[in-house]
Amino acid sequence: MKILTEHIDVPQIETLAVYKKNGGYKAVEKALKKMTPDEVTEEVKKSGLRGRGGAGFPVGMKWSFLAKPEGVPRYLVCNADESEPGTFKDHYLMWKSPHTLIEGMIVSSYALGANTSYIYVRGELMYVINILEKAIQEAYDQGLLGKNILGSGYDLDLFVQPGGGAYICGEETALLESLEGKRGNPRNKPPFPAVKGVWQCPTVVNNVESIAATSWIVNNGGDAYAAIGVGRSTGTKLISASGHIKKPGVYEIPLGITVEEFIYSDEWCGGIRDGHKLKAVVAGGSSVPILPAEMILTTATGEKRLMTYESLSDGGFATGTMLGSGGFIVMDETTCIVHNTLTFARFYHHESCGQCSPCREGTGWMDKVIHRIEHGKGRKEDIDLLVDVAKKIEGNTICPLGDAAAWPVAAAIRHFRDEFEWHIEHPELATKEGAVFMRPGASWAQ
Amino acid sequence: MEGKNQIVFPAETLELVAKIIKRYPEGKQKSALLPILHLAQAQWSWCSPEVMDYVASLLHISSVEVYEVASFYTMFHLEPVGEHVIEYCRTGPCCLMGGVEVYDHLKQRLGIETGETTKDGKFTIKEVECLAACGWGPVFQIREKYYMQLSKEKVDEIIDELSK
Numbered sequence: 001m002k003i004l005t006e007h008i009d010v011p012q013i014e015t016l017a018v019y020k021k022n023g024g025y026k027a028v029e030k031a032l033k034k035m036t037p038d039e040v041t042e043e044v045k046k047s048g049l050r051g052r053g054g055a056g057f058p059v060g061m062k063w064s065f066l067a068k069p070e071g072v073p074r075y076l077v078c079n080a081d082e083s084e085p086g087t088f089k090d091h092y093l094m095w096k097s098p099h100t101l102i103e104g105m106i107v108s109s110y111a112l113g114a115n116t117s118y119i120y121v122r123g124e125l126m127y128v129i130n131i132l133e134k135a136i137q138e139a140y141d142q143g144l145l146g147k148n149i150l151g152s153g154y155d156l157d158l159f160v161q162p163g164g165g166a167y168i169c170g171e172e173t174a175l176l177e178s179l180e181g182k183r184g185n186p187r188n189k190p191p192f193p194a195v196k197g198v199w200q201c202p203t204v205v206n207n208v209e210s211i212a213a214t215s216w217i218v219n220n221g222g223d224a225y226a227a228i229g230v231g232r233s234t235g236t237k238l239i240s241a242s243g244h245i246k247k248p249g250v251y252e253i254p255l256g257i258t259v260e261e262f263i264y265s266d267e268w269c270g271g272i273r274d275g276h277k278l279k280a281v282v283a284g285g286s287s288v289p290i291l292p293a294e295m296i297l298t299t300a301t302g303e304k305r306l307m308t309y310e311s312l313s314d315g316g317f318a319t320g321t322m323l324g325s326g327g328f329i330v331m332d333e334t335t336c337i338v339h340n341t342l343t344f345a346r347f348y349h350h351e352s353c354g355q356c357s358p359c360r361e362g363t364g365w366m367d368k369v370i371h372r373i374e375h376g377k378g379r380k381e382d383i384d385l386l387v388d389v390a391k392k393i394e395g396n397t398i399c400p401l402g403d404a405a406a407w408p409v410a411a412a413i414r415h416f417r418d419e420f421e422w423h424i425e426h427p428e429l430a431t432k433e434g435a436v437f438m439r440p441g442a443s444w445a446q
Numbered sequence: 447m448e449g450k451n452q453i454v455f456p457a458e459t460l461e462l463v464a465k466i467i468k469r470y471p472e473g474k475q476k477s478a479l480l481p482i483l484h485l486a487q488a489q490w491s492w493c494s495p496e497v498m499d500y501v502a503s504l505l506h507i508s509s510v511e512v513y514e515v516a517s518f519y520t521m522f523h524l525e526p527v528g529e530h531v532i533e534y535c536r537t538g539p540c541c542l543m544g545g546v547e548v549y550d551h552l553k554q555r556l557g558i559e560t561g562e563t564t565k566d567g568k569f570t571i572k573e574v575e576c577l578a579a580c581g582w583g584p585v586f587q588i589r590e591k592y593y594m595q596l597s598k599e600k601v602d603e604i605i606d607e608l609s610k
Contacts, residue, residue: 073471085537085576118469123484123521124577126590159469164480164519167575181479181505183518199474240581242539248581286538286576327580329539343538347575353518 001228003216003236004209005252008096014131016138019099027215028144031107032152035218040111044214046222048234053079053170053207054285054325056309059214065194066112067202074202076109076117078211079175083122083167085286085347086327089238090208092250094121094128098135102158104211106144107218109156112204116157119208120175123162132160167351171399172205174353185355186399209238230256233308237323239268243330246270259283259305259312260297263330276332279444280415283312284324286344287404289411290337291321293443317411333444336436337419341412342370348405359402362393366409373420376427383420387413453500459485463504475505479515483522492523520574528563528570530608533587536573539580544597548584549573551598555605568609 007022045060082090173187197203233255247270300319349367390406423430438445470477498512582594
């Protein structure tokens with residue numbers, strides 16, 4: 001079942017003509033001519049679509065919070081600042097099929113009553129920005145954007161805004177600050193963007209994948225979308241698969257397949273690269289807890305773990321993780337967990353905006369302490385020190401970057417404490433090139 | 447380095463600047479800052495104080511509003527750089543795919559460390575965080591172009607090509 005990527009490999013699908021030939025822009029036609037904005041919102045609510053950027057908040061509900069005072073413009077801003085390590089699905093979708101996003105932007109903007117909308121794309125993806133701008137121009141030329149779209153009386157202008165290289169701008173209020181031409185410092189909430197967003201006007205911020213899905217929902221109805229998936233995990237999800245698998249790439253999966261199937265089936269990742277064994281997975285982007293092989297495949301109660309919001313988080317952080325952005329990073333037995341955790345700790349240290357001291361100072365501490373463990377200079381008390389620092393960051397910052405920085409470190413120690421200890425106790429071994437700790441009796445160490 | 451007087455966009459870029467400012471509501475022209483900084487860096491290769499002052503004047507904002515933004519975002523070079531700035535991804539997934547080895551080779555090949563520029567001014571190496579191309583790692587970026595699934599051999603080919 002493909003919703004977003006059904007035609008993604010059709011040659012020249014990036015052009016409006018080919019996109020249209022493959023059923024594109026029917027949702028614009030239907031929504032603007034046959035539905036009221038509230039009817040569109042109602043279908044999105046019924047679909048159960050949840051925010052695909054990582055938070056998983058129901059999209060329809062987020063839309064319904066939008067304040068609509070008379071005479072005040074409201075805005076839809078697409079969050080295409082994809083920067084969560086392990087995640088590259090929005091990059092892929094916009095690069096291959098820009099009209100899929102543009103069509104969703106038109107439908108969603110109509111539902112929200114926005115007459116100006118922005119797609120905020122991370123600045124590094126300048127080539128994708130060029131692809132989007134070309135596609136937007138085509139849409140203007142065909143009367144799908146601009147004044148009186150398809151004679152419906154609805155006006156929409158759509159612009160692309162480049163970022164400047166800052167992970168924090170994926171946080172929606174930081175993104176809005178950035179769109180205003182400022183540093184990407186997250187705002188205190190409330191007020192929420194739905195009341196005071198960009199330029200203090202009511203604003204909805206949604207991820208690329210969420211917005212792109214709304215076209216299919218308009219065409220086929222919210223119930224049809226909700227019929228895909230399991231429970232509150234409805235529809236399909238783009239999973240960015242990377243690491244030690246046979247076929248890295250972006251896969252659109254129906255939510256609800258097993259993790260095992262996703263990793264080992266030829267339809268998806270194709271299994272672990274030849275001659276190697278699964279050691280660990282970070283299932284939803286670098287922020288979510290890493291899980292060792294047996295825990296990612298099976299829940300604590302012995303059920304096969306599913307690719308759903310609920311199943312991945314089953315067991316809480318003790319034995320579970322999160323679906324997050326769907327950045328699925330697979331590691332085999334050659335992976336040094338300490339080194340991998342170091343790259344994440346360094347990442348959050350680099351990307352902390354510096355506004356809140358627990359995050360600004362704490363991420364620096366974690367980076368420094370893991371760095372010395374990795375380089376054979378670790379101290380016995382360092383592991384508990386890391387746990388302590390992570391605990392003091394978590395929940396004590398304006399935005400979720402603090403949690404995102406604390407979780408991967410805390411989880412790596414929770415599940416691979418012996419590997420950290422080995423680094424500290426055997427610095428001469430641990431710093432040898434290619435040397436990796438093998439846990440006695442572990443499935444990946446056989 | 448050009449003198450202060452020479453820092454002016456060509457006419458067609460100025461037209462583009464005017465068009466960009468119109469994307470935002472009246473009086474919110476500061477929103478154009480990031481797009482215009484990108485244009486400025488494409489024009490002058492780095493954001494010198496003079497370039498940033500010029501950008502400030504175009505948007506009718508104070509210079510410090512430009513400095514504080516340019517220094518926040520990692521894409522803007524606040525020091526002179528070489529003709530080709532190679533920005534490699536150092537984050538987890540690229541490392542899993544052998545990134546460290548490939549980047550070490552790159553540094554060896556150019557004879558410089560991260561943050562340095564070759565003597566002939568041709569190459570600068572910078573390390574950056576995740577470039578959202580994790581399935582195709584290791585990855586580096588030179589200006590707008592992504593180079594993916596890098597190997598030592600591929601790095602050599604790219605450097606050979608750009609050295610011509």
